[in-house]
Amino acid sequence: MSRRKKRVATVSLAGCFGCHMSLLDMDERILDLLEDVEFDRSPLTDFKQFTRRCDIGLVEGGCCNEENVHTLQEFRNHCDVLVAVGQCAIMGGLPVMRNAIMHSDDPLRECLDEAYASSPRVYNPSNQIPNDPALPLLLDKVYTCVDVVKIDYQIPGCPPSGDVLYAALSALIHDRPPELDHASIRYD
Amino acid sequence: MKRRFNIVVDGKSVTVGDGQTIMDACDDAGVYIPRLCDVEGLVPQGSCRVCTVKANGHTVAACTQPAEAGMQVENDTLEIKNYRRDLVRMLFHEGNHLCPICEASGRCELQAMAYRLGISQATKYPYLQPVRPVDASHPDIALDNNRCILCGRCIRASRDVDGKNVFEYVGRGIHKRIGVNAENLAATDASIDDYAMSLEVCPVGCIIRKREGYFAPVGERQFDRRPIGTEITSPRGRRRSRPRRAQAQETGDGE
Numbered sequence: 001m002s003r004r005k006k007r008v009a010t011v012s013l014a015g016c017f018g019c020h021m022s023l024l025d026m027d028e029r030i031l032d033l034l035e036d037v038e039f040d041r042s043p044l045t046d047f048k049q050f051t052r053r054c055d056i057g058l059v060e061g062g063c064c065n066e067e068n069v070h071t072l073q074e075f076r077n078h079c080d081v082l083v084a085v086g087q088c089a090i091m092g093g094l095p096v097m098r099n100a101i102m103h104s105d106d107p108l109r110e111c112l113d114e115a116y117a118s119s120p121r122v123y124n125p126s127n128q129i130p131n132d133p134a135l136p137l138l139l140d141k142v143y144t145c146v147d148v149v150k151i152d153y154q155i156p157g158c159p160p161s162g163d164v165l166y167a168a169l170s171a172l173i174h175d176r177p178p179e180l181d182h183a184s185i186r187y188d
Numbered sequence: 189m190k191r192r193f194n195i196v197v198d199g200k201s202v203t204v205g206d207g208q209t210i211m212d213a214c215d216d217a218g219v220y221i222p223r224l225c226d227v228e229g230l231v232p233q234g235s236c237r238v239c240t241v242k243a244n245g246h247t248v249a250a251c252t253q254p255a256e257a258g259m260q261v262e263n264d265t266l267e268i269k270n271y272r273r274d275l276v277r278m279l280f281h282e283g284n285h286l287c288p289i290c291e292a293s294g295r296c297e298l299q300a301m302a303y304r305l306g307i308s309q310a311t312k313y314p315y316l317q318p319v320r321p322v323d324a325s326h327p328d329i330a331l332d333n334n335r336c337i338l339c340g341r342c343i344r345a346s347r348d349v350d351g352k353n354v355f356e357y358v359g360r361g362i363h364k365r366i367g368v369n370a371e372n373l374a375a376t377d378a379s380i381d382d383y384a385m386s387l388e389v390c391p392v393g394c395i396i397r398k399r400e401g402y403f404a405p406v407g408e409r410q411f412d413r414r415p416i417g418t419e420i421t422s423p424r425g426r427r428r429s430r431p432r433r434a435q436a437q438e439t440g441d442g443e
C-alpha cells in the first residue's frame with residue numbers, strides 16, 4: 001500500500017509573496033513533490049479554509065495586523081509541524097522596520113502619516129487614513145511568528161531559494177528535520 | 189631572543205613563534221579560529237569572545253591569550269561551537285539586523301560567521317529591536333548604529349593607524365554605543381580615506397561608504413562562494429605575518 005500523501009498548507013501573512021514565488025522556482029521538481037504531497041489551504045489551491053488537519057504548515061511573513069494573528073493561530077491549531085519560511089516570518093523582515101527604525105514615540109502613527117499624509121509624494125487633501133471596518137486592525141508593531149505561536153522549524157532566506165525549499169520540504173515530508181548545510185544558509 | 193615551541197590544537201601540533209597568541213600561531217598553521225573583533229593590522233582587544241577556545245581546560249580568548257609551551261587547545265569541538273553560536277546569535281538579537289536590506293549583506297563578517305556556524309533555527313532569545321540613531325551628516329560616510337556590534341575595530345583603526353581618535357565607546361552595559369568625538373561625524377576630522385573607513389575595518393554594515401553600496405553583485409560578494417575563514421585555511425591566501433599589527437602595538441599603547 002502506498003503511503004498517504006502529506007497534507008501541506010501555506011499562507012502569506014505580512015510578507016511580499018516572494019517566498020511563495022520561490023516555491024515555484026523548484027520548477028519541474030514540484031511535480032516530483034506532488035507524488036508525496038497534496039496542498040490544502042494555500043494560495044496555490046485558493047482554499048481559504050482548512051478542509052482537514054494538515055501535516056505541514058508553511059508560513060511566509062510575520063504579523064502586522066489582527067487578521068495575521070488569527071490566521072497564524074489557525075495554522076498552529078491545524079498543522080502538526082509549523083515552519084516559518086523566510087526572513088519576514090523569522091525575524092519580521094522588511095515590515096519590522098517600522099518597529100524601531102522610525103525613532104518615534106508613536107511609530108505606527110508616524111508610519112501612517114508618512115504613507116498617507118506628510119510625504120511630499122502623497123496627494124490626499126483630506127488627510128484621510130484608511131479606517132474602513134472591513135480592514136484588519138493594524139498592530140502596534142510587527143511581531144515575528146515565534147512571538148505569537150510555537151514554531152517548529154525555520155527556513156531562512158529572502159526568499160529561500162527554490163533549491164533550499166526543495167531540500168527542506170523533501171526532508172519534512174519524510175519526517176526529517178530540514179537541516180541546511182552552511183552553504184545553503186542565507187539571510188538575504 | 190627567538191624561541192619556538194609547540195602547542196596542540198584539536199590533537200594537531202602547531203608551532204608557536206616568539207610572543208605569539210594562540211590565534212597568531214593557529215593562523216600561521218592554517219587553523220581557523222572564528223573571530224569578529226580581531227582583524228589583521230590592529231591590536232587585539234579580546235571583547236567579542238567569538239574566538240573562545242579551551243586552553244588546558246579553561247576558556248580563553250584566543251586573540252589575546254599568549255600561547256605557552258605544551259598548551260592543549262580545544263577549538264573545533266561541539267561545546268566551543270555552541271558557545272560561539274550563542275554569542276553570535278545574541279549579536280543578531282541585540283541590534284537591528286535586517287540582512288535583506290543591508291548594504292553589507294554578502295560581505296558582512298557577522299552574517300558570514302552565522303552561516304559558518306550553521307545558525308538557521310530559532311533561538312531562545314527575544315529580538316530587542318532597540319531604537320538607535322543613524323548619522324548621515326558626513327558627505328562621504330554614514331553610520332548606521334542599528335548594525336554596530338561594538339567590536340571596536342573602528343576605534344583602534346582611527347587611533348592607532350590614522351592617529352585621529354574619531355571613534356570612542358560611550359555609555360555602559362546595554363547602553364554602550366560607538367560615539368564620535370564631536371557632535372556628529374561631519375563635525376569630526378573623519379575622511380573617507382581614513383583606514384578606519386575602509387572596507388576591512390567595520391565587519392558589519394555600520395560604517396557605510398556613501399555612493400559605493402552594492403558594488404558587488406549577488407553571487408560575487410566576498411562570502412558568496414567561500415565561507416569566512418577560508419582565507420586562513422586555504423594555503424594560497426594564508427597570511428604569513430602581521431606587520432601592521434606589530435606597528436600598531438609599538439605606537440598605539442599610550443593610554
Ligand code: SF4
Nearest residue numbers: 015016018086087088
Ligand atoms: S522573506 Fe523576503 S521574499 Fe519572503 S515574504 Fe519576506 S520580503 Fe518577501
Ligand code: SF4
Nearest residue numbers: 286287290296392393
Ligand atoms: S550588518 Fe551583517 S548581519 Fe547585520 S543586517 Fe547587515 S548583513 Fe545582516
Ligand code: SF4
Nearest residue numbers: 336337339340342390
Ligand atoms: S562601527 Fe563597525 S567597526 Fe566600529 S564598533 Fe561598530 S561594528 Fe565595530
Ligand code: FES
Nearest residue numbers: 234236237239251
Ligand atoms: S576575536 Fe578574540 S575576543 Fe573577539
